Amino acid sequence: MLQILCLVLCGLLTRTRAEPGALLRLGMDILNHEVQSAMNESHILEKMAAEAGKKRPGVKPIKGITDMKVKDVQLPVITLSFTPGVGIFQCVSTGMTITGKSFMGKNMEIIIVLNITATNRILQDEETGLPLFKSEGCEVILVSVKTNLPSKMMPNVVNKFLDSTLHKVLPGMMCPAIDAVLVYVNKKWANLNAPMPIGQMGTVKYILTSIPSTTASYIQVDFSPVVQQQEGNTIQLADDGEAPEFPEDYDEGSSQLLLSAAFLTAELALLQKSFDVNIQDTMVGELPPQTTKTLSGFIPEVAQAYPKPKPLVTQIRINKPPKVTMETGKSLLHLHGTLEMFAARRRGKAPVSLFLLEAHFNLNIQYSVRENQLHMTTSLNRLLSLSRETSSVGAFQEKKLTGFITNFLQEAFIPAVNDVLRVGLPLPDFLDMNYNLAELDIVEGGPIIAPPIYTWPFISCQNALVMDLNLD
Numbered sequence: 001m002l003q004i005l006c007l008v009l010c011g012l013l014t015r016t017r018a019e020p021g022a023l024l025r026l027g028m029d030i031l032n033h034e035v036q037s038a039m040n041e042s043h044i045l046e047k048m049a050a051e052a053g054k055k056r057p058g059v060k061p062i063k064g065i066t067d068m069k070v071k072d073v074q075l076p077v078i079t080l081s082f083t084p085g086v087g088i089f090q091c092v093s094t095g096m097t098i099t100g101k102s103f104m105g106k107n108m109e110i111i112i113v114l115n116i117t118a119t120n121r122i123l124q125d126e127e128t129g130l131p132l133f134k135s136e137g138c139e140v141i142l143v144s145v146k147t148n149l150p151s152k153m154m155p156n157v158v159n160k161f162l163d164s165t166l167h168k169v170l171p172g173m174m175c176p177a178i179d180a181v182l183v184y185v186n187k188k189w190a191n192l193n194a195p196m197p198i199g200q201m202g203t204v205k206y207i208l209t210s211i212p213s214t215t216a217s218y219i220q221v222d223f224s225p226v227v228q229q230q231e232g233n234t235i236q237l238a239d240d241g242e243a244p245e246f247p248e249d250y251d252e253g254s255s256q257l258l259l260s261a262a263f264l265t266a267e268l269a270l271l272q273k274s275f276d277v278n279i280q281d282t283m284v285g286e287l288p289p290q291t292t293k294t295l296s297g298f299i300p301e302v303a304q305a306y307p308k309p310k311p312l313v314t315q316i317r318i319n320k321p322p323k324v325t326m327e328t329g330k331s332l333l334h335l336h337g338t339l340e341m342f343a344a345r346r347r348g349k350a351p352v353s354l355f356l357l358e359a360h361f362n363l364n365i366q367y368s369v370r371e372n373q374l375h376m377t378t379s380l381n382r383l384l385s386l387s388r389e390t391s392s393v394g395a396f397q398e399k400k401l402t403g404f405i406t407n408f409l410q411e412a413f414i415p416a417v418n419d420v421l422r423v424g425l426p427l428p429d430f431l432d433m434n435y436n437l438a439e440l441d442i443v444e445g446g447p448i449i450a451p452p453i454y455t456w457p458f459i460s461c462q463n464a465l466v467m468d469l470n471l472d
Contacts, residue, residue: 022223027255038184068100087122113143124211138175191429199423202229202270227266269321274420280313285411301393313342331365355391360384373424380410
């Protein structure tokens with residue numbers, strides 16, 4: 001199923017909010033699609049029409065019509081508009097044919113075109129915490145009526161007949177369709193706050209912060225995502241008192257999902273231990289052989305300690321939670337950790353530590369969406385700092401190792417990071433959303449995913465009643 005969504009990963013902080021997290025704007029593109037699909041897939045109008053002709057205990061027959069049947073229900077066309085502070089105003093335009101015997105004893109056929117209108121208020125379910133649409137003020141408006149009643153009948157008799165039948169009966173027959181469709185739509189929110197796994201390390205849940213709000217252009221749903229470790233501990237999102245904002249120049253009518261840098265940081269904190277690596281291969285990518293001989297080219301003291309070349313073993317440990325930052329057109333992953341190099345020994349003996357370095361470096365992040373998950377691919381941006389903590393080969397200048405360590409991180413560590421990031425970060429599961437056909441673009445504050453926009457036929461809700469009293 002094609003869907004419309006814009007995904008904004010925003011690091012620009014422009015307004016105050018209690019907690020950063022995720023914001024969702026539902027534009028008319030998605031809502032039109034979902035309501036129209038729910039009406040079509042549920043076949044609710046046909047079901048209402050089928051029930052109309054059945055005799056039910058305690059229900060009086062329609063005055064003036066016997067053996068009533070409803071047939072030829074037209075495919076509904078739905079027009080939606082936002083009602084600020086409330087939700088959505090909905091108009092369902094359809095038509096049908098009512099047959100039966102008239103009060104004159106003759107076969108009667110009435111072809112009607114009608115609009116069903118209602119306000120669908122957006123709420124938050126108190127029990128589940130999920131968004132909830134609830135219909136209010138349903139009305140049925142007759143747009144046109146054609147009947148085979150004799151043209152010689154007086155207009156006031158016909159009007160009285162229509163008033164005693166259609167105007168009184170249609171709301172009770174058709175308004176339940178609005179409620180039934182909303183039940184169908186509401187079920188598509190069911191998995192929104194269910195925990196979704198991030199690999200084997202933990203889960204994320206998208207919890208509503210408050211009742212969704214409606215403007216003239218969209219419905220906004222604010223989330224306080226809960227990121228939880230497998231052991232049950234919750235990772236708190238960094239709260240600096242501000243939260244990201246949607247780009248001001250983006251299309252107001254489109255749907256957008258915004259994930260804050262603080263939220264992505266919390267999710268990546270689950271993967272922190274997975275970024276620790278041990279590398280003991282002598283040949284790594286395009287690097288020179290990983291031996292003490294190569295290392296001695298930067299630290300002469302190594303050659304003195306190991307005149308015969310020994311394979312190197314390298315341990316990288318990330319000792320602070322990863323942090324995501326964003327600026328115009330660029331997103332970075334900051335990592336703080338240690339890099340320790342050892343000289344390997346034979347006969348199962350433990351390797352000997354040569355030195356331990358504290359390192360701070362950052363990675364460029366490229367974003368993509370696959371399988372309804374946000375995926376990241378990284379490349380080394382800069383080695384920001386390098387400091388010696390311990391050394392068994394004596395003092396040396398760390399700056400001499402900058403190029404060697406930079407190349408090592410790019411060739412040996414970055415592939416390990418990208419392998420970890422293959423797990424993907426789950427996106428909100430709502431309204432059967434399919435993110436996979438989205439296109440990725442980079443704007444101020446982060447990448448945006450923007451698939452093609454749906455277009456829908458527009459039929460205005462008319463209030464006029466047009467009658468053609470003679471089909472013969």
